[in-house]
Amino acid sequence: MASPEQVRDPDGAGVARFLAPLQGGGVVLGAILFSLSLTPSLVPREPMVQGLLGGLVFSVGYATWFGLVTLFRWLGVRPLPADARRIVMRVCLGLTGLGTAICLWRSADWQDSVRAAWGLPPTDTGAPLIVLALAAAIFVVLLFFGRSFQLLASDGSRRGRRFLPPRVANLLGGLAALAIFWAVVDGVGMRYALRAIDNASQLADAIVAPDLARPGDPLKSGSAASLVGWEDLGRWGRDFVSSGPEAAEIGAFWNAPAKEPIRVYVGLNAAETPEARARLAFDELLRVGGFERRTLVIAMPTGSGWLDPGAMDSLDYITRGDVATVSVQYSYLSSPVSVIVDPEHGLAEAQALFDLVYRHWTGLPADARPGLYLHGLSLGAFLSQETVPLLDVLGDPFQGAMWTGSPFLSGFWNMVVTRRQPDSPAWQPRFGNGSLIRTANQDARFARFDADWGPMRLVFLQYGSDPIVFFDWSLAWRAPDWLTGPRAPDVSPKMRWVPVVTLLQVGVDMAVALGTLGHGHDYVARHYIPAWAATLAPEGWDAATEARLVEHLRDLVPR
Structure with a gap:
């Protein structure tokens, strides 16, 4: 002792x-x-x-x-x-x-x-x-x-x-x-x-805004004819299906007849399991004739269930309303909280929904089925990318994807950055010959590549000042590639890498990355528009039409 x-x-x-x-x-x-x-x-x-x-x-x-x-x-x-x-x-x-x-x-x-x-x-x-x-x-x-x-x-x-x-x-x-x-x-x-x-x-998600009425159109999710109850859409689901341009507005922009866009959404309370919610969304998509549209988009929302109006409304205009978008809520928490708690929490919903839609889509005649696309913002982009079995779909590939603000934990995005062409910056990597994957920031220059698009178009939209995209634990001990060489246009020329300090700076930046449209993690319609155009390759699209739509949606802000 x-x-x-x-x-x-x-x-x-x-x-x-x-x-x-x-x-x-x-x-x-x-x-x-x-x-x-x-x-x-x-x-x-x-x-x-x-x-x-x-x-x-x-x-x-x-x-x-x-x-x-x-x-x-x-x-x-x-x-x-x-x-x-x-x-x-x-x-x-x-x-x-x-x-x-x-x-x-x-x-x-x-x-x-x-x-x-x-x-x-x-x-x-x-x-x-x-x-x-x-x-x-x-x-x-x-x-x-x-x-x-x-x-x-x-x-x-x-x-x-x-x-x-x-x-x-x-x-x-x-x-x-x-x-x-x-x-x-x-x-x-x-x-x-x-x-x-x-x-x-959860309480905020359940609140029904008094000025938001249940839709009367039977083709709307949450209507009396819908398989999904109005209350079961959740806060952002109700906002999603009730907002957006109508056929008359789209037609007026194009000076030609347009269709009413289809928006299908299933909230977290609509069913007990991820698989059941995905099945409900698929059945609702079938009910409203989503597979009869020219364009079909599987969109994964952010952690809270929000879908950016800048992305969704510009999609509706570019497709002239001949589009169906389907989405499933997987969480109440915002993306930053979801990333910390369980970033793969919505993977079951994303995978189940993709499998159901893709399986049905491949069973349709090739000349009588819509173009199939994927979309996601922030954590939704990560989950959407995780559901893409590239080797399994090569025999019958879907048409493409437009992913925005892919978070740092995305293996797909990190692969693009790591294997980029040596003469391209990390904040706008050029991958391969550009026939499969293209990236852009606010400049949205998708055409500077060696080859034409192949049968599948995968488009990444990210801002160079988005800390949720460019955070990495290695910031504690290594200067990042996005601070070497030419910098993104919205990154300060006075920023310098400091061991440990830069890690904490960018970590705090993630929590305050929203609030200024067009920078940080706050994406805006004028940048979604060229990204969607590069993904969808709409007929008759040109620079003048793009500029006209950018001006038309100039006052569109996230709700």
């Missing part, structure tokens, strides 16, 4: 450790990273967002220093003499304080460089006091949890030293504290937080 001297914690414990002063080296490293976090990233940051990011980054720096000190102490590395350490620390703190003040002063200019790339007016001020106050508050909260963990690990280590060697006891005490914290955060905190988010999203 260990002696009382061995059991005693040499670093102190309890309240004294919990209230110990900050380590100067940790403050220096945290302040350096905080200053670097003020530099521009993909999305312009408001002071509150910058303060949150700054607090996180400062905490990472402080925790890194604390870990290094703990490691060196465990290895027996002798520190500098007290007098020398005190002088060095004062110099470092002074220089760091000066550097932080300069970076705060320049932060508004850095953010304006992003805003200029997005065509936004400059900010009035970087609001340094708000940034500092919020960053300090975030750090204090995280420090509380960090010292609580330290206290718990120290207590476990002190108990273990009665029976074990000190280093073994320290290791086991740390592992025990980690297990307890993980159980509390993941098993309690995350569970209740996600349950609260899910319940709130």
Whole structure:
């Protein structure tokens, strides 16, 4: 058994450790990273967002220093003499304080460089006091949890030293504290937080807007003749089937007769299982004659079930209304939350719906069936891509797909970027000879390729400033390809890669990537239009018609 001297914690414990002063080296490293976090990233940051990011980054720096000190102490590395350490620390703190003040002063200019790339007016001020106050508050909260963990690990280590060697006891005490914290955060905190988010999203999904009447047209999902109840469409399903251009509006644009677009949607409450919801959507599609249209689109919505009007309305116009779109809701949660919780949650719905539609479609005569296309935005793009069995459909390929804002977890999108032609940038990769896959951003230049389109057209639309597309864990240790060479037109020329900091910057960017149409993760009709045209190859389409439709849908904004 260990002696009382061995059991005693040499670093102190309890309240004294919990209230110990900050380590100067940790403050220096945290302040350096905080200053670097003020530099521009993909999305312009408001002071509150910058303060949150700054607090996180400062905490990472402080925790890194604390870990290094703990490691060196465990290895027996002798520190500098007290007098020398005190002088060095004062110099470092002074220089760091000066550097932080300069970076705060320049932060508004850095953010304006992003805003200029997005065509936004400059900010009035970087609001340094708000940034500092919020960053300090975030750090204090995280420090509380960090010292609580330290206290718990120290207590476990002190108990273990009665029976074990000190280093073994320290290791086991740390592992025990980690297990307890993980159980509390993941098993309690995350569970209740996600349950609260899910319940709130479910309630919002069930609300029927008072100005939204049940459709009287029997060809509309949710009508009295529909296989799907009006309430079972969900919030975004009701909005989807009730909105969009009517045949008269489309005909007026083309100055020719047009058809009423068919929109089929099945909400999450319509059936118990993903397979049942997919079957219900397929049966509804059959009921309304979706396979009798010239164009048939399987569209996967975002995590909440939303379909972008910019994509859907432009599709209806380009096809002159001779189109049927079918979609199934798989979640109430927004795409960013769904990506964190379970990004493959909607895969069963996407796969079942594709299999049902494709199997029926291949059974129709080749000269009497619609052109079959896929579509998805954000998480919906990922799920749509995951359902494409390219090798299985080569014998009877569908006509194409238009995927927008493919998230970073998409293996298909990452393959296109990784295997792109060497002379093409990562933000607009050129894949192969362009006969199968083409990509574009706001410029929407799909014609610059070596070969004509083949029997299948796969089109990717993504903005160079979309953090949901270009986030990657390797940002912590490696500069991304999209920051080397020529940059996307809406990426700040002042953005620089910084280890760890850029990872956190782009991670925070994902949470604030919406709000400015035409940039970030907020896609707009004027960019959907050329992407759909490249996918569908509509008859009689030319630059003048494209410009006319862009102007016609100029005021269309997401609902």
